[in-house]
Amino acid sequence: MRAPRLVAVLAASTALAVGLAACSSDDTNDDAPAIAAEDVKVGPPSGWSDGGFAPDPARLKCGQTASDPTRGVTDTEITVGGLAYLTSPNGSSMAGTELGAQARFDRANEEGGVNGRRINYVGTLDDGNDPTRNSAQAKALVDQKKIFAAIPVMTSSANYLDTFCSETVPFFGWGFNQGFCDTTLGFGITGCQFPGDGVSSTTYGLMIQAMFGGDASGKTTALVGVDNDSARAGLRELGEQIRSVDIDTVYEENPIPVAGLTDTTAVVNAIMTSNHGAPPDVVLYVADFNSIIKLTEAMTxxxxxxxxxxxxxYDPRLAASGFEGLQKSYTIVQWAPGTATDIPAVKQLVDDFAKYVPDAVVSLPAMAGYWAADMFVNAATEAGPDLTVDSLLKTLNSDYSYYVPDAVPETRWPINHAVSAPCASIVQLNGTKYDITSKLACGSLIRK
Known part of the structure; x- marks a missing residue:
């Protein structure tokens, strides 16, 4: 069966593949794990160890106070709007993220708003996955829409940062572009996806352990990535995460062209013999959706x-269609999937979608938009009734933490301006449903 037309899965691939492919190769260490394997433990989605890491405050950009601290806020409302690639030349997009945000804002307004102020959500502008348009749309949000904060921000380009920084605009979204990193303004729901300062985590290693019931001793992994510099550095980073729990990596190559893979023969042959002439126990693909499908089917x-x-x-449309190309495959998700309705917060999300945006699919972009809006509502409420841009940022950057129990991992600020939360969940596509192999859990940050 062919894949249904998707607006989410390519975006999800870009989000993680690009985000996890951003470590500088200068920080990479392919030697022994940074901490002893027996000391690497899986833990709950809050309270994870920071490994002694703290960002350098001097590196955080855009730390000035706002020239217009009451921009977009009155006694009765708060004006917000988003920026995302809702369309793009290659067909992939973050469409649905605007509906997720709308659902959360609609519920907040029905419940009385934020400290009595109604949220005036002016919608999400589409940058078309065009860097020039990204910059222009950011200016439109500030100059024309007069927004207080940008929610959700889900773009490949970070050209928006010039405007958001100069105008001191807080922004919330999924931190898979570099605008979310090393600034005082960007708040990713799982942190900055571009780790720096020689810090890594145990996340992928622990998730692979979970695929084997918690014990992956003696197992081997092959890592397959895209042929560009950032992806090569990223694959090395993932290799470190996997080796941190004493799982061997027998293949770490980037043979997939940026334009996508056509002939899979050479790659499949290399993987199938990478473990001393035998195949590895796990193959991790970090690439575009179509290349991953081709390789998975060819490996089978x-x-x-x-x-x-x-x-x-992970996309409900894949399961609903009984899509064959990824049957039995595992997917790593940075928060609890929408199928985890035994978790109260996830059930609330699903109910909010049904009530406020009944035609929306509970996809990864839609969930990311919802949680970004939820983070803003939480932080703005905590900032109190005398809300200004400066009071919101002071609240967020002064040991603020955001955590949705068992649904979205804890982030801490300012630490997550520089690194992502070391957390994830694992699902497996079986027939027309996703089974949760590992509930949302966290490892720890480690210094390289």
């Missing part, structure tokens, strides 16, 4: 019996 055709892991395969 070659008789591969191990586990396939990717960052793109």
């Amino acid at each position: 055709a070659a008789g591969y019996q191990g586990k396939n892991l990717n960052p793109v395969g």
Whole structure:
């Protein structure tokens, strides 16, 4: 069966593949794990260890006070709007993220707003995945829409930062572009996806352990990525995360062209013999959706019996269609999936979608938009009734933490301006449903 037309999965691939492919190669250390394997433990989605890491405050940009601290806020309302690639030339997009935000804002307004102020959500502008348009739309949000804060921000380009920084505009979203990193203004729901300062985490290693019931001793992993510099650095970073729990990596290559993979033969042959002439136990694909599908199907055709892991395969439309290309594949998700309705906060999200945006799909972009809006509502409420841009940022950057129990991992600020929360969940596509292999859990940050 062919894949249904998706607006989410390619975006999800970009979000994780690009975000996890951003470490400087200068920080990479391919030697022994940074901490002893027996000391690396899986833990709850809050209270994770920071490993002694703290960002350098001098590195955080845009720390000035606002020239117009009451921009977009009155005694009765707060004006907000978003920026995302709702369309793009290659067909992938973050469409649905605006509906997720709308659902959360609608519920907030029905419940009385934020400290008595109604949220005036002016919608999300589409940058078309065009860097020039990204910059222009950011200016439109500030100059024409007069927004207090930008929610949700889900773009590939960070050109918006010039305007948001100069005008002191707080922004909330999924931190898979570099605008979310090393500034005082950007708040990703799982932090900054571009780790720096020689810090890593145990996340991927622990998730692979979970795929084997918590014990992956003696298991091997192959990592397959895209052929560019950032992706090569990113694959090395993921290799470190996996080796941190004493899982061997037998293949770490980037043979997939940026334009996508056509002939899979050479890659499949290399993977199938990478473990001393035998296949590895796990293959982790970090690439575009179409290339991952081609490789997964080709590996199956070659008789591969191990586990396939990717960052793109969670989308309700795939399950609903019984899509064959990713059957039995595992997907890593940075928060609890929408199928986890036994979690009260996830059930609330699903109910809010049904009530306020009944035609929306509970996809990864839609959930990201919802949680970004939820983070803003939480922080603005905590900032109190005398709300200004400066009071909001002071609240957020003064040991603020955001956590939705068992649904969205804890982030802490300012630490997550520089690194992502070391947390994830794992789902597996089985027939027309996703089974949750590992509930949302966290590892720890480690210094390289």
